[in-house]
Amino acid sequence: MKIGTALLASFFLTATFLSGCQQSSNLPQIGKATQELPKKLQDKMAAKNMEKYSPILVRVFKEESVVEIWKQTRTGKYDLISTYNICKWSGKLGPKYMEGDRQAPEGFYTIRPSQMNPNSNYYLAFNIGFPNAYDQVNGRTGQHLMVHGACSSSGCYSMSDENIAQIYAFGRDSFKGGQREFQLEAFPFRMTAENMARYRNDPNYKFWTMLKEGYDIFEVTKRPPKVDVCEKRYVFNRNTDGKALTPAGMCPAAAPDSSLQTAFASYQKKYDDAFSSAREKKMKAPAPTIQGVEEASLVADWSRKRAAGVQVSREPPSLTPASKETPDAPDIAKENAVASKAANPAEKTASTVVPTPKPEAAGQSLAEEEAQNSGAPVTPAANEPQEKKTLWKLFGG
Template structure:
């Protein structure tokens, strides 16, 4: 009996050693492992969205698109009020915020059917990446006759993108569920987004600020992606994200020395300020 127990010890020690080695390797290579898992999950979401779209089904989380007037009235909001948008790639979500009083309120969150590429900014023409950053949309960016139903141009490259020699053009938010560097919303969803966007511009808002993020900019998510080579850029985006979360007013966004410079806006702002190269006076 004693001999049998003694023979078990080497086996147990070997198993513990293997487990420790696996744990050590997992810890050492976790950033790469996490990135691979994330890529697979994103691919699975895109495949699921395409399957639902192809079957004529609405994506999970789609609001009641047949009842926009009642939904607006229930929130004491109306078409023509200034709007503001946020896009989150990883979550496949576009948020529509509307101004009431001196603050913006979240009106609706729409599922994004498709975006191309991976997490990270667009760098050059042909890389099939959907852009990330801060953009503005004016009436000249609207295309009611898009081959993808309706579309609006995000305005890539903006002043920041140009400062980093990023190239590309015609990066849109549009209908359908196909994307080459764009954000595809399906026709029914883009119709509602279009209605609020065009009404705001017609109502006097000169530009609509659109903030595009790789994921929800929580510290937990930032820590998960700390080893990503884009983390420095994402920290700049986080500053703009956090400014809006704090004030519920789109911040003033400038580009200074090749970096985004974020300043809080006042309650009378509607987010119309252009994104320009401008450094604060010293």
């Protein structure tokens, strides 16, 4: 009797969580990967001088919890065509360091047709391509990290089914039009002067200023930057004379684009002024961020122990105040209702990332299942502010 009651309660709990994420259960399952974009969006593309099958670029912003789809116009530049709310992303602001740390990646990733999964158990999905060349050369580990539906996340970016259907359609159509790969740029937040000022003392700031170089190129040119990795860092629009760069090798000298120096100088001047002004104002408090490899290791160890059935704390260990990450996803609902409250000796404070987090190993199993369903292997493609750095030098790499 008790078992039956528990199963019934678990069913209603799962249903409640799915409802809370507004999962679109009425969307078609047969032919889901071939759905056309809504007429409203097609009309918007026509109004913005965009071809149906023109290339796209995807930008992800964690703190704002949004995914942007940019599409090439007939001028060759890109324009924003649609913005979608992220249903759930796991972890905190900051990059992914290792398997089991529950972090969603940040950086520049390449999506190819082989990474699109029309057979996903989470409606539709595509593999981000983590670890990329930058991640690998810096010793970062993890696999099968997705953008997918079903509002469930364990190191992924999860969308409602309705939203992933449209995002998937944009990618599919761009491949039909001849785009061989599209760029996904994942940022901790919109990299405005105000936000950079807010996080100027964060341990991740140096990494974020590197990402901002690529962010700024797109903001100024409205064209995706050419991304390479050398000297274990990202470089952008670097002239390589057709030679491939090695991630740990020397970077070629930067050659500023003289035709764009005026535009970059104007952009930089506005940024510098706004940054200086923001530092003098009372700003919104920063969100919790991952405190480097030390915290990532604690969370990864917690995940391994939890997956092995060892009694650990209810929430992952944290070295910063509790995160405000949105809970109530299906992967959380499936977690055993009885969670030990015994504190992990290694943790300093308890994060409230989710009320009853699912073991990371289970999240990885989900991702491995997604990879199998896709039918194709994936080839992954406190600091002082640097607000005075000139953009023509910065944009040269």
